[in-house]
Amino acid sequence: MALPMSVEHLNLHYGSFHALKDVSLQMPAGQVTAFIGPSGCGKSTLLRCLNRMNDRIADCKVDGKVLLGDTDVYRDVDVYTLRRHVGMVFQKPNPFPISIFDNVTYGLRMAGHPKRSELEEIVERTLTEVGLWNEVKDKLDHSGLSLSGGQAQRLCIARALAVDPDVLLMDEPTSALDPISTGLVEELATKIAERHTVVIVTHNMQQATRISNTCAFFYLGELVEVAPTAQLFSDPKDKRTEDYLTGRFG
Numbered sequence: 509m510a511l512p513m514s515v516e517h518l519n520l521h522y523g524s525f526h527a528l529k530d531v532s533l534q535m536p537a538g539q540v541t542a543f544i545g546p547s548g549c550g551k552s553t554l555l556r557c558l559n560r561m562n563d564r565i566a567d568c569k570v571d572g573k574v575l576l577g578d579t580d581v582y583r584d585v586d587v588y589t590l591r592r593h594v595g596m597v598f599q600k601p602n603p604f605p606i607s608i609f610d611n612v613t614y615g616l617r618m619a620g621h622p623k624r625s626e627l628e629e630i631v632e633r634t635l636t637e638v639g640l641w642n643e644v645k646d647k648l649d650h651s652g653l654s655l656s657g658g659q660a661q662r663l664c665i666a667r668a669l670a671v672d673p674d675v676l677l678m679d680e681p682t683s684a685l686d687p688i689s690t691g692l693v694e695e696l697a698t699k700i701a702e703r704h705t706v707v708i709v710t711h712n713m714q715q716a717t718r719i720s721n722t723c724a725f726f727y728l729g730e731l732v733e734v735a736p737t738a739q740l741f742s743d744p745k746d747k748r749t750e751d752y753l754t755g756r757f758g
């Protein structure tokens with residue numbers, strides 16, 4: 509089930525460096541929210557707060573609230589449970605060095621999902637959803653490492669979807685892919701948002717306009733402006749947003 513996420517007065521420090529400055533933002537359920545902004549503005553840092561990927565970074569201090577529905581993800585839930593509800597796909601496809609079947613079922617098996625027949629059904633359904641079933645159905649026992657970059661990224665998306673998360677986080681998921689694979693992953697992100705909340709970091713402005721409903725522009729750790737995507741691109745309210753969108757910096 510798609511749940512909304514939100515952050516309230518979020519501040520994050522790496523040691524003495526103030527990387528996120530009083531960020532408050534809603535990410536509506538069942539929609540695609542895109543984070544855009546120049547390199548180093550804090551997009552990935554914020555994305556990583558949503559499933560506590562920053563927890564292991566020494567000297568990283570988070571203040572404020574991150575909410576999944578009504579649940580405070582830093583206070584009300586353990587990190588393993590949280591990551592079953594808030595999955596993540598990374599910039600570089602990272603299939604595990606195990607079979608395609610075991611890649612897709614990894615999260616389910618970790619959660620103690622026992623029945624082979626149910627796992628088979630979930631593998632077929634999720635690989636079909638990511639458009640990979642016909643390409644791999646006869647080689648489910650082959651290593652996940654045997655796939656092309658675009659196939660591997662779709663496998664990683666299938667692995668994330670197999671546990672039926674409420675939210676899928678995507679950190680520049682197409683930046684290592686060719687244009688055809690990029691198109692497939694973009695179509696997929698839109699389709700995924702019918703059942704899951706999607707939050708994506710992207711440097712590609714066309715991609716943000718193609719797939720996101722809401723767009724948030726960040727600059728130097730600050731959330732400058734957030735609006736429905738078409739509105740943000742056609743009528744930015746802040747000069748910094750306009751300068752970025754028109755290529756004056758970035």
Ligand SMILES: Nc1ncnc2c1ncn2[C@@H]1O[C@H](COP(=O)(O)OP(=O)(O)OP(=O)(O)O)[C@@H](O)[C@H]1O
Pocket residue numbers: 522525527545546547548549550551552553554565
């Ligand atoms: N583990 C870390 N330790 C210290 N500083 C960090 C760490 N990770 C990120 N930073 C700093 O925090 C700031 C925000 O980084 P972040 O990766 O979130 O930016 P970004 O907007 O995603 O950039 P890019 O578009 O280049 O990926 C940068 O100044 C970066 O150098």
